Amino acid sequence: MLTSEAILPDRPDDGNEKETTLYGSIGAILQVEQGEGTVVLRGERASVAFRYVDEHTLRMKLFFGDNPDMRTTPAIMQAAGNGKIEVEERDEHIVLTSGALHAVVNPQRFSLRVFDAEGRLLLEELETAWDTPTNVTFAAAKTNETHFYGLGEKTGFLDKNGERYEMWNSDVFDPHVQDTDALYQSIPFLMRFEYGKPTYGLLLDNPGRTVFDMRSHEDRYTISTHTGELDLYVLGGPGIKDVVRRLTDLTGRSYMPPAWSIGYQQSRYSYMSQEEVLEIARTFRRKQIPCDVLYLDIHYMDEYRVFTWDSKRFPRPKEMMAELKEMGFEVVPIVDPGVKKDPKYPVYAEGVRNGYFCRKLEGDIFIGKVWPGLSAFPDFTEEEVSRWWGDLHRFYIEHGINGIWNDMNEPSVFNESKTMDLDVLHGNGGDPKTHEEWHNLYGFLMSKATFEGMKRGMGGERPFVLTRAGYAGIQRYATVWTGDNRSFWEHMAMSIPMVLNLGMSGIAFAGPDVGGFSHHSSGELVARWTQLGALIPFFRNHSAIDTRRQEPWLFGEQVESICREYIGLRYRLLPYLYSLFYEAHQTGVPIVRSLIMEYPEDRGAYNICDQFLLGSFLLAAPIYRPGVRSRAVYLPEGIWYDYWTGERHEGGRSILADAPLERMPLYVKAGAVIPEAPLRQWTGEASDEPIRVQAYAGADGTSESRFTLFEDDGRSYDFEAGKYRLREFRLTETNGQVRFTCECSHDGLSGGRELSLVFNQAAGEPAGIEISGDAEIGAWTYDSANRQLQVTVRAANSFELTIR
Ligand code: GLC
Numbered sequence: 001m002l003t004s005e006a007i008l009p010d011r012p013d014d015g016n017e018k019e020t021t022l023y024g025s026i027g028a029i030l031q032v033e034q035g036e037g038t039v040v041l042r043g044e045r046a047s048v049a050f051r052y053v054d055e056h057t058l059r060m061k062l063f064f065g066d067n068p069d070m071r072t073t074p075a076i077m078q079a080a081g082n083g084k085i086e087v088e089e090r091d092e093h094i095v096l097t098s099g100a101l102h103a104v105v106n107p108q109r110f111s112l113r114v115f116d117a118e119g120r121l122l123l124e125e126l127e128t129a130w131d132t133p134t135n136v137t138f139a140a141a142k143t144n145e146t147h148f149y150g151l152g153e154k155t156g157f158l159d160k161n162g163e164r165y166e167m168w169n170s171d172v173f174d175p176h177v178q179d180t181d182a183l184y185q186s187i188p189f190l191m192r193f194e195y196g197k198p199t200y201g202l203l204l205d206n207p208g209r210t211v212f213d214m215r216s217h218e219d220r221y222t223i224s225t226h227t228g229e230l231d232l233y234v235l236g237g238p239g240i241k242d243v244v245r246r247l248t249d250l251t252g253r254s255y256m257p258p259a260w261s262i263g264y265q266q267s268r269y270s271y272m273s274q275e276e277v278l279e280i281a282r283t284f285r286r287k288q289i290p291c292d293v294l295y296l297d298i299h300y301m302d303e304y305r306v307f308t309w310d311s312k313r314f315p316r317p318k319e320m321m322a323e324l325k326e327m328g329f330e331v332v333p334i335v336d337p338g339v340k341k342d343p344k345y346p347v348y349a350e351g352v353r354n355g356y357f358c359r360k361l362e363g364d365i366f367i368g369k370v371w372p373g374l375s376a377f378p379d380f381t382e383e384e385v386s387r388w389w390g391d392l393h394r395f396y397i398e399h400g401i402n403g404i405w406n407d408m409n410e411p412s413v414f415n416e417s418k419t420m421d422l423d424v425l426h427g428n429g430g431d432p433k434t435h436e437e438w439h440n441l442y443g444f445l446m447s448k449a450t451f452e453g454m455k456r457g458m459g460g461e462r463p464f465v466l467t468r469a470g471y472a473g474i475q476r477y478a479t480v481w482t483g484d485n486r487s488f489w490e491h492m493a494m495s496i497p498m499v500l501n502l503g504m505s506g507i508a509f510a511g512p513d514v515g516g517f518s519h520h521s522s523g524e525l526v527a528r529w530t531q532l533g534a535l536i537p538f539f540r541n542h543s544a545i546d547t548r549r550q551e552p553w554l555f556g557e558q559v560e561s562i563c564r565e566y567i568g569l570r571y572r573l574l575p576y577l578y579s580l581f582y583e584a585h586q587t588g589v590p591i592v593r594s595l596i597m598e599y600p601e602d603r604g605a606y607n608i609c610d611q612f613l614l615g616s617f618l619l620a621a622p623i624y625r626p627g628v629r630s631r632a633v634y635l636p637e638g639i640w641y642d643y644w645t646g647e648r649h650e651g652g653r654s655i656l657a658d659a660p661l662e663r664m665p666l667y668v669k670a671g672a673v674i675p676e677a678p679l680r681q682w683t684g685e686a687s688d689e690p691i692r693v694q695a696y697a698g699a700d701g702t703s704e705s706r707f708t709l710f711e712d713d714g715r716s717y718d719f720e721a722g723k724y725r726l727r728e729f730r731l732t733e734t735n736g737q738v739r740f741t742c743e744c745s746h747d748g749l750s751g752g753r754e755l756s757l758v759f760n761q762a763a764g765e766p767a768g769i770e771i772s773g774d775a776e777i778g779a780w781t782y783d784s785a786n787r788q789l790q791v792t793v794r795a796a797n798s799f800e801l802t803i804r
Contacts, residue, residue, distance in 0.1 A: 390453015443469025
C-alpha cells in the first residue's frame with residue numbers, strides 16, 4: 001500500500017511532466033527525391049519519407065540514415081502503399097498530393113500541414129524534434145475546442161483532451177483509476193475532432209513505449225517515442241466513421257466471430273471441477289436463463305501447464321464436453337503464454353529443443369515467474385514458433401473446444417518490471433527486435449498464432465479468441481475484454497467510454513467483466529451491470545477467486561429475473577446485433593457507438609460517457625449508481641420512443657427517465673428497423689419462428705432509414721464463398737403513408753425467407769396494404785390498444801409493402 005511518502009516533495013520523480021531538451025529538428029529541406037510511390041525530403045539533420053497508402057492515408061516516416069526502412073510492424077495491412085503520390089512546388093512549398101489529401105511542406109524549416117480535397121486544414125504539425133534519434137516528439141495543433149477520441153483501452157472519459165497516456169501493455173491489478181496511464185492494450189491511435197471541421201486520425205506504428213500527451217500544452221498535443229523510429233499515418237475523414245473506416249483499412253477489420261460468442265457467457269476464476277461446470281450449465285437451462293459459453297480458468301490445468309487437464313478436477317473432459325454440447329454450451333479455456341519450466345513437460349522440452357522460447361542476446365532463455373512458477377515464453381515473432389503454438393491447440397479442438405482465452409499476454413511476469421526483460425531479443429524472421437522495442441506486440445502476436453492455429457485445425461469452422469493484451473489491428477484475431485476491473489460502480493461507469501473508444505480505435509468486439517472481477521459484487525450491481533452488458537458487444541460475467549460469486553441466480557429472485565429478462569433481450573436482438581457484427585467486419589464501423597459518432601453536429605454530444613447507441617437505432621442510458629431510480633437522458637435530434645412503454649419524446653433535449661431496478665432506460669428512434677429473433681436459450685437452438693422486423697413509424701418527412709440484415713450459418717466460413725443472405729430494409733413515411741422495402745442483394749441460403757413485420761406506432765388501422773415484388777402477404781392483424789400492425793410476408797426476398 002502506498003502512504004503519503006509517495007508525494008514527498010523534491011523526490012527524483014515528482015510526477016510533473018519534465019521538459020526534456022529537444023535539440024534536434026529536421027531543419028531546412030535540401031533535396032526532394034521521388035522513388036517508387038515514395039517521396040523523400042532530405043533535411044539538414046534528418047529526412048522524412050512520405051507515402052500514400054491509399055488516397056486517404058498518408059504515411060510519414062522520420063529517419064536518420066541514408067535510406068528509410070519502410071517495413072512496418074505486423075499491425076499494418078497495406079504496407080506496400082499503392083497510393084499514387086504527386087509532387088509539385090507551389091508558392092515556395094512542396095506539395096504532395098494523393099487526390100484526397102494534400103501534404104504541404106515548408107522547406108525553409110520543415111513543417112507540415114495536411115489539407116483535404118476541399119482545401120480544409122486537417123493536421124497542422126508544429127514541431128518534430130528529438131533528443132536522441134529514438135526519443136522523438138511530434139507536436140500538432142489543438143485548441144480548447146478540440147476533442148480527442150480513440151487510444152484504445154484507456155481509463156477516464158470519452159473525450160481525451162486534457163489527458164496524457166502511455167502505451168505500454170501492463171497487467172494492472174491496482175484498481176483502474178483515472179490516472180492509470182497504461183492498461184493491457186496499446187492502440188497508438190488518436191482521433192482529432194472539432195465541430196464543423198474535418199476529423200482526422202493519427203496512427204503511430206511503434207510497439208515500444210510511446211506517450212500521447214493532450215494535457216501539458218494549451219496549443220498543441222504531442223506524440224513521443226522512446227524506441228524505434230517515428231512512423232506516423234495520417235488518416236483523413238471527414239467524418240468520425242470515415243476515420244475509423246480508414247484505420248481499419250490500414251490495420252484490418254474485426255474478424256467475423258461465431259454467432260455463439262455473441263451470446264451470454266459465464267465465467268469464474270475458477271470453476272474448480274468438471275462436476276461444477278456441468279452443474280452451472282444445468283442451472284442455466286433449468287432456470288431458463290439463456291447462455292452460450294462457460295469458461296475454464298487456470299484450475300482446469302495440471303499445475304497450470306497449458307495444453308493439459310488436471311486429472312483430479314477434470315478426470316473425463318471429453319465426457320464433460322459431450323454433455324455440455326448436448327445442452328448447447330461452448331467452452332472456452334484459458335491459455336497463458338508462460339510455459340512451465342519442467343523438463344518432463346513435453347511442451348517445454350520441445351520448445352527448448354527447437355529454440356522456440358524468447359532469449360537474451362547472450363543466449364539464455366528468459367525465465368520468468370507466472371502461475372506455473374518459473375516459465376519460458378514463446379517467441380511469437382518467429383513464424384515457425386507461431387505455427388507450432390497454433391498447432392498445439394489441436395489438443396483443445398479434439399475435445400470439441402472452439403474458443404480460446406488468451407490472458408497474461410502483455411506478457412505479465414511476477415517480477416519488478418512486471419514483464420519480460422527489456423533486453424530479450426525477438427528473432428522476428430531475421431530482423432531482430434529487443435523486447436523494449438516490440439513489447440506491445442507480444443499479446444497481438446500470441447492471439448494471431450492462436451487464431452490462425454485454431455482456424456487451421458477447425459475444418460472450416462470459425463474460432464473465437466479472447467485476449468487481454470493487444471496492439472493496433474488486434475481486432476483481426478481476437479475479442480478484447482478490459483481486464484481486471486472491480487465490482488465498483490465507478491468501474492461499471494468507466495467501462496462505457498472505454499468500450500466506445502475501443503470501437504473508435506477499430507476494436508468493435510470488446511467488453512468488460514460484467515459484475516466486476518475482483519472485490520465483491522452486490523445484487524444491485526449485478527442487475528444493473530447485466531442490463532448494460534446485454535447491449536455491449538462482448539457479454540461475459542466473470543469474477544475472481546475469493547470474491548462473492550456472481551452467477552445471476554445468487555442474489556435472490558428479483559435480480560435473477562432481471563438478469564433473465566435482459567439476457568433474453570439480447571437474445572431477441574441477435575439478428576440486429578449479428579448484422580452489426582457483420583457491418584463492423586465489412587466496414588470497421590463499431591457495433592456500439594458514442595453519440596458524437598452518430599450526431600457529429602450535436603454540441604451536447606462530444607463527451608457523453610453514460611449513454612451509447614447500439615447500431616444507430618437503439619439508445620441505452622444505463623443506471624450506474626446504487627439506489628438510483630431515475631436519471632437524465634439526453635436524446636439527440638429526432639423522435640424517440642421509450643423502448644418499454646412506447647412513450648414518444650422529441651429529441652434535442654434531456655428528459656428525466658424512470659428507472660426502477662428492473663428498468664434500464666432504452667430508446668428507439670422513429671424510423672428504426674430492428675430485426676429480432678424469437679427467444680432462445682442458446683444462439684444455436686432451433687426455432688421455426690420467422691425473424692420479426694420491428695419498424696417504428698413516426699419519422700414522417702425525414703429521410704429514409706435503412707438496415708441490412710445479414711444471415712448465414714453462424715459458424716463456418718461458407719459466407720466467404722457466398723453462402724449468406726443480405727436483405728436491406730428501407731422504411732419511408734410520407735404524409736402518413738408508410739412504405740417498407742426489402743431488397744435482397746444476395747441470396748446464398750435456402751429456405752427461411754419468411755418475415756414477420758411489426759409496425760409500431762402505427763397511425764391507425766390501415767385502409768389497405770399492398771405488396772409488390774416476389775413475396776406475398778400471409779396475414780395481417782392490427783392491435784389498436786398498442787397501435788401495432790403485424791404483417792406476415794412469405795417468400796420475402798425483394799418486395800415493397802405500402803400501408804395506407
Ligand atoms: C488474470 C485475468 C483474470 C483471470 C486470472 C486467473 O487476473 O485477468 O481474468 O481470471 O488471471 O487466470
